Amino acid sequence: MSGYKNRILRVNLTDRSFKEESLSEELIHDFVGGRGFGVKLLYDDMKPNSDPLGEENEIIFIAGPLAGTNAQSFSRWKIFFKSPLTGGYFMSSGGGYFASELKYAGFDAVIIKGRADSPVFLWINDGKIELRDASYLWGLGCNDTHTLIREELRNPKVRIACIGPAGENGVKFAGVFSDRRAAGRGGGGTVMGAKNLKAVAVHGREKIDLADPAGFSAAVKEQVNRYKASPRFKHFSETGTQTPEFTNVLGIFPIKNFRGGVLPGIEKMDGSVFTEIRARNTACHSCMIHCGSISKINSGRYRGSWSEGPEYETIWSFSGPILCSDIGLTVAADNVCDDLGLDTISTGNTIGFAYELYEKGLITREDTGGLELTYGNDEPVLTLIKQIAHNKGLGELLAKGTREAARRIGKGSEQYAMHVKGLEIPAYDPRGAKAHGLSYITMNLGADHCAGYAGQEIFGAPYKGKAVDRFAVKGKGEMTKWNQDDKAIWNLGIMCNFATGYIDHELYGKLLSTATGRQEFADTDYLWLVGERVYNLERMFNIREGFGRKDDVFPERFLKEPMPVGPSAGQVFEADPLLEDYYRARSWDPKTGIPHEDKLKELGLDFTIGV
């Protein structure tokens, strides 16, 4: 088989058994790869109402059909699991070199369930499988874990996806980390921790066969030319994803737990600062963009701190929420989160939530152990991050995520928990970008910013040839569906979100079809069908778990408190008309939020009807 390795590894940690299976013709045809494989495998394997932290939950690692080839920007890996944070379907993505190495080691996917009776790590060495003792790694940060596993295996080239103390300690938003590249969101690290699984280590020398090497080579060449011709390519190569200005000028850079959209002093975090702190660029496997970077702080209170990135979201996580514009804090906090194994978005959002509760008197100095959570005071942040990761002090509460923490605190604090379906909201205020917000609210993952990103509202990308009014309600249902299904298409091959803009579905289809030999993948209509199929199957996973329209909700703040100042002043999020428009576009029942049977049949998802 070409592109694919045609090999799935199933690991049961409870009895420490392994099983291998091939990809079925139906799976390949119907779901293409990547996110398609992930949702189908998880849907098929999982019983409804399974405990996300129980043996029955799975964590599935997937590399796409183009990972490991010289096609550009296909080196992301995805994990799929039922989220301990949302209780629903989850998918999270990381970059670097883990995906290509998993392919070289012989596998498209690794499906892990059960629970080991003591800490272990999984070692996939050129097709050979082993579970090894990880007791001595338990409690260690991600960085030390990488070092010690490579040393133990006497193989410095091993690639590793691991958890830090946060995942071990049951923090609900613990991520999975590979050389500081995070599949951060939704609690994949929490699932690994509950399984006593410290890491997955992979290395191999297998080749990726190509169905049509010449055709593939021509497609890659075309891809490279498109990259080079794009001004955005040059920009991303030089400055990465780091500038927070582009949302601030729209007035949607959330501050003070989403009570404003303009951060005072943001000029201290503008482009020139990132040039100054950028020590060097970094890149994922086979990606000429090299948008990543090592940043280093050379002055101020956080002098000497460094991190990989930080990316836009992380820059926001430790600035807007607490009203701080010291990039030093962001870099220092990013480093600690990467090492302790925390999702920076949920961490920053949750800390911002704590600051508002403190302001409102819903938590006191006694609860914080003396920490002064007043806006502008960045001093408590690193302490809070460590407390969260170790489930100590106030961190014991915050480690549950905003939804659950608010439930425990009560006294009306629920209204300040800024999440959708339990997943903390990221760095775009939905009141000033309606389609982006509509995707937050409807996404099966909860408030995810990637899988329905509304570039039309944020970067001014045209939609069907026309400019889009970001405040408008009309037409946003259809546009949101388009954005979500489009992202689902790119996620089949697992192309990086920062790279999809350089090429189109045609060239993408050519890359997929010449690599795999599947002619249907060259048909963009077919890709649209699969994209929508994948999106709806994810929905049906959640429907089976009891989700519905009742869960497609925002905190009331966005609906009732108009944005107070700035370029989005006066805006609220018009949830009802937006949702109705969206359900109509999706052909979902507007009352229940469940896809109509006709739609499910049209998408070949008959097996989900009536779950």
Added chain:
Amino acid sequence: MSGYKNRILRVNLTDRSFKEESLSEELIHDFVGGRGFGVKLLYDDMKPNSDPLGEENEIIFIAGPLAGTNAQSFSRWKIFFKSPLTGGYFMSSGGGYFASELKYAGFDAVIIKGRADSPVFLWINDGKIELRDASYLWGLGCNDTHTLIREELRNPKVRIACIGPAGENGVKFAGVFSDRRAAGRGGGGTVMGAKNLKAVAVHGREKIDLADPAGFSAAVKEQVNRYKASPRFKHFSETGTQTPEFTNVLGIFPIKNFRGGVLPGIEKMDGSVFTEIRARNTACHSCMIHCGSISKINSGRYRGSWSEGPEYETIWSFSGPILCSDIGLTVAADNVCDDLGLDTISTGNTIGFAYELYEKGLITREDTGGLELTYGNDEPVLTLIKQIAHNKGLGELLAKGTREAARRIGKGSEQYAMHVKGLEIPAYDPRGAKAHGLSYITMNLGADHCAGYAGQEIFGAPYKGKAVDRFAVKGKGEMTKWNQDDKAIWNLGIMCNFATGYIDHELYGKLLSTATGRQEFADTDYLWLVGERVYNLERMFNIREGFGRKDDVFPERFLKEPMPVGPSAGQVFEADPLLEDYYRARSWDPKTGIPHEDKLKELGLDFTIGV
């Protein structure tokens, strides 16, 4: 050339120039390799009275003629420099994989002088040389530095010798670290920091030629057989160097800044504890002993802490000096020292010194910033270590080492500074092991425990076929000379101190001569000559710097305060008769401590006469 690479690299950081040269016939014949090369090169290059932190100081990295071959236990690397701690000749050694890699990269030695105008690291890649920017690494710990250099060079197999913040910040006892293996003593890291040299990175694929492959192979086979036949081999393989009991039962495990020799509660740090915390063994290149280990603390206050080792000396450093028997502290402190780049011996000794000053009221709570330096209180230790590395708080003073710190404090505190020639005394009380103490006091490095180790007193090894009374004075001069010259012999090939006991000079000579083709190295009388030559040239380096008998002195405590309790109770160190016996054995002038001219001529050191 065989064994050797016949290639020395000279780097001048000031003008960023490189020069290569061959080994001269004289250097090889007269000094064999390793320590012999180190002292000769340093003696020739350095002008007297050079500033150890100035451009004129050198730091010389040397791999031995057998490094990189499959002979066992020859993988240590040495650094040579004028010490900022003692102001004299210094040599320090590290293990791991740096020495073999330096050979594979094409060099026997790297001589670095000058000072870069901004932080750099040296990259030796299969014979190609480059100085690369290290600004972004400045301030980083040794662990992150290893990771980021490997990533920057896109070569995970690179071996690195680097400094941490301690070396950058001018801490006088900063070491050089390679994958957590330390060339810790004497301030080699301080010298690198003063040169703005963050690291030396090496990788290569060159082979080591052998003059007589069959003869060498037979010698290695014999070596392996000798290892296997030794009960000590089995012991070291299984438990490493970790038990502190062997000195405690002699009453020479120093406690409370050398005011006793028995640690209460030492049973909490006995063999079974090390078995319990030992996660796995580690080894240096081509060494079947694998005496190293990764230790991990699974309970108590330091739960989750881990380190490489700790070795015997480090176990002592954070227990005896402050009266603590929690192995957790030792492991935690070891990890922090390895990362921040500190010599554990000087760090622990200096902290013990501070505890005594606190007890005596010579420093107060104000000086310590509120830290309670009372015996048995381990709480301040990790804080003090960080303060030392960053030159902050009380650490600003302690970072100078005990001698200089005492000078600054005054008020009689000098008597509590437990050092020889400025080098802090390690984990054997000289009052209960006179030859061991005599080596401390006369060693050119200061109080070094390796290069004159008196196994006869500590392990009951016979000397010239007879058992030795460790309290006796008589004959200890000659025995100390024998120990020191013997160690110098093993240091020519740079064989590990933990391995020399398995073989003898004959087999060692066979390994050296079959590898290099130099027949004279098979002659053990010749090796004794070179050993003594090396030792005396080191002496002459120091004589040239103004050292003499006046510097062969102990703190008065050992001379005047009898050991209060335990198996060495009542003993003092009889400095005068011991020294006189030693000078006689060495043929050194008993008044000045300078080698007699006849001796220097006999050793072929005529060029040092009258310096």
